[in-house]
Amino acid sequence: MKNWQDILRASITSPADLNEHFNIDITSLSKVAAAFPMRINPYYLQLIEKTGDPLWKQAVPDAAELLDPVCMEDPLGEEELSPVPNLVHKYPDRVLFLVSSQCAMYCRFCTRKRKVGTGKMSITPETIEAGLDYIRHHPQVREVLLSGGDPLLLPDSQIEYLLRELRRIPSVKVIRIGTRVPCTLPMRITPELVAMLKKYHPLYINTHFNHPAEITPESSAACGLLADGGIPMGCQTVLLKGVNDTPEIMRQLLLQLLEIRVKPYYLFQTDLTYGTNHFRTSTATGIKIMRSLIGHISGMAVPTFALDGPGGKGKIPLTPDYILTRGDNLVFENYRGEICTYPESGDGI
Ligand code: SF4
Known part of the structure; x- marks a missing residue:
């Protein structure tokens, strides 16, 4: 098998290249790819079965990206919240x-x-040093989430440099890596990478699968390698119209994630990012999906459905409402719609 760098180098980066595999409108999609980059590596490409399927939608530019009437460039206000x-x-x-x-x-x-x-x-050596320096001088920071882009696209030596420097900061207790490579390029998870990562525990990885068709022998093996390295694995899924916005698809995804040793962590309502409006569902769709999951499948497979507050307001859980009335008795429905009553203790209200 080719190594991950060779697979990455063979990626399709323009709609014209994609036309060798699928019949598409090159002119219109080239405009989109000029605004927002395109990269589909050969591994993910062979998972796409046909035009418009859920994996296609995640990977292939869509003319709707340039016709977004609602969203904004930086909906989470990240630039404003960046001290360096x-x-x-x-x-x-x-x-x-x-x-x-x-x-x-x-x-x-x-x-x-x-x-x-x-x-x-x-991202330059200077921005990396400025970030490390900021963390060194802010001892209230006990957890660092390495993200990007994808941190695991860096060479092992650069990842190790970052982990080593962070571990030298006494106030940093926990390191998290956000990466989609277990799903999109599982060959990146090599025994050598895992052997290096496991030196820097407590280390957590949050990965990102959105559809059951992304769970393959290769991605299962990658997650297994990481889990065998003692790295707890979570999944941050995004609720995407036409990809996973039905109870059945979501249920299959979440249960299969548990089978490959990845704990569903968050299900995110799509952010208001310019160029993604066509992926947005209503929050009611997500709440309905959550209602179809809670109690019906293992609690370990149920993520928190959350919305990231526009403007950097932080994550807000969105939960189905089971409570019918409050008072001396809490009256609520259970997952089957049966009415239950719980007498309150009388304190704390
Ligand atoms: S969602 Fe994650 S893996 Fe996908 S392009 Fe954005 S940062 Fe990269």
Whole structure:
């Protein structure tokens, strides 16, 4: 099998190249790819079965990206919340540290599509040092989330440099890596990478699968390698119209994630990112899906459905409402719609 770098180098980066495999409107999609970069590596490409299927929608530019009437470039206000370039300090005790501008695939729904994979995202030795320095001088930061782009597209030596430097900071207790490569380029998860990562525990990885067709022998093996390295794995799924916005698809995805040792962590309502409006469902769709899951499948497979507040307001859980009335008795429905009553204790109200 080719190594991951060779697979990545063989990626399709223009609609004209895609036309060898599928019949598409090259002119219109080329305009989209000029605005928002395209990269589909050969591994992910062979998972796409036909035009318009759920994997196609995630990977292939769509004319709707340039016709977005609602959304904005930076809906989470990340640039405003960056005390130094490429580091977002939104919550008091944790920071988001962007350490790579590249991804194994450029997802069409990406929250950071304003800059990921483009010259607008400049990650240099200077920005890395400025980020590390900021963390060193802010001891309230106990958790660092390495993201990008995809941190695992960096060479092992650069990832190790970052982990080693972070581990030298006594106030940093937990390191998290956000990466989509277990799903989009699972060959990147090599035994050598895992052997290096496991030196820096407590280390967590949050990966990102959106559809059951992304769970393959290759992605299962990648997640297994990471889990065998003692790395707890979570999944941050995005609710995407036409991809996973039905109870049945979501149920299959979540249950299969548990089988490959990945704990569903978040299900995100799509952010208001310019160029992604065509992926947005109503929040009611997500709440209905959550209602179809809670109680019906293992609680371990049920993520938190959340909306990231526009303007950097933080994550807000969106939960189905089971409560009918409050008072001396709490009256609520259970997952089967049966009415239940729980007498309140009388304190604390
Ligand atoms: S892998 Fe993540 S950061 Fe990269 S394009 Fe996809 S969603 Fe965006």
